[in-house]
Amino acid sequence: MNRTEFMKLAFGASAALFSTRSFGLNFRPASSYDGPFTLPPLPYAYGALEPSIDKMTMEIHHDKHHQGYVNNLNKAIDGTPMAKMSLDDIVKSVDNKTSAAVRNNAGGHWNHSFFWKIMGPNAGGAPTGALAAAINKKYGSFDNFKEEFTKAATGRFGSGWAWLIKDGNNLDIISTANQDNPMMALAEKKGTPIMGIDVWEHAYYLKYQNKRADYIKAFWDVLDWNTIGKNFS
């Protein structure tokens, strides 16, 4: 190794960083991309939702897609008043004047953080308590509710989500496009999400390809009704 090679090896990384920081048009320490939002760890193993949702889908969905929303949200809000706001407040503030970067990535971060928590291993079954009573009152039975929710999830054209939301004590089933969220100011029908399903192709394509209906059917087996019940109360 000659002297030039050694210098490159030893100091290349820090020299590159120094020149970027000092002379780049966008002066920005690398660490400013790290906050304020971070990717929450998946609350169970990547393979824990098999066979309903396969391990590789969970790895890519959580580590790549969700991480991407977090990174792009941090970039979009860097140096703006939103950098000091909670994720809930950013999502609620989204209206037609909000930038697409904030709308898509704040929605993406909120929606996925929520989605991981309402699923779990050894789950499935049916709701109990107050949520079961509210579902029966509104939809007649849990089976009817499942049918209505499945229609909303199947019928969402392209990428988006189907949701069970509450507004006061009333329940509704709605769907939203892309990473929109029912709490956003621009939502046609507003409410607080109780449960929801990601029907973007990235959520199911590796295992189910074009068969979205099969993915939605399998989704019921991984729903954690304890957590969902708490979202309602």
Ligand code: MN3
């Ligand atoms: Mn997704």
